[in-house]
Amino acid sequence: MRGEEKYKMILNAAKHVFAMEGFYNSKVSEIAREAHVADGTIYLYFKNKDDILISLFEEELNRIITTVKSKLENIEDPREKIVAFCDNHLSLVEADRALAEVIQVELRQSNKFMREYKNKHFLAYLNIIADIIIQGQQQGIFRSDLKPDICSRVIFGSLDELTTYLVTARRKRFDVHETATMVGNSFLNGLVTK
Numbered sequence: 001m002r003g004e005e006k007y008k009m010i011l012n013a014a015k016h017v018f019a020m021e022g023f024y025n026s027k028v029s030e031i032a033r034e035a036h037v038a039d040g041t042i043y044l045y046f047k048n049k050d051d052i053l054i055s056l057f058e059e060e061l062n063r064i065i066t067t068v069k070s071k072l073e074n075i076e077d078p079r080e081k082i083v084a085f086c087d088n089h090l091s092l093v094e095a096d097r098a099l100a101e102v103i104q105v106e107l108r109q110s111n112k113f114m115r116e117y118k119n120k121h122f123l124a125y126l127n128i129i130a131d132i133i134i135q136g137q138q139q140g141i142f143r144s145d146l147k148p149d150i151c152s153r154v155i156f157g158s159l160d161e162l163t164t165y166l167v168t169a170r171r172k173r174f175d176v177h178e179t180a181t182m183v184g185n186s187f188l189n190g191l192v193t194k
Contacts (some may be wrong), residue, residue, distance in 0.1 A: 083185065
């Protein structure tokens, strides 16, 4: 097995172990067992459990960024892009509950992550929304007095709260596509020029 394959297997195993056991309760040996590798193999790729968690976040967020960019590239109207972004975000949560739980719950409990992580991948994700706002402003569709970086955080904040709800709810309580459309349209009412 090539090194890249082992690396991905370890991250996938970590995602499931962290989601099932919680970050603090998880042991590197459990991740190794889930990945079908020796305990020592983990340390060939990662320094410690925090490093696994941060690497998992970066790898998955890179994948998410690539996915959302490809879904948006053929959409011309920035209003449709906002709704599509919201839909993609919530659909990814529904499709991979283990990853959503790790990002929403476990990642935020890592003191090392919250204290030391530089957030460049997260900022790249927010910039997708900001770029949509800028495009809409340049086309005269969105209000020129809006600050794209603030708007991107407001939109993400709503999606983040809904994601937390989806992850922590005992059962699904809403249709993600319908909700994404509602969230996108709610923001569009405040974004568009009168």
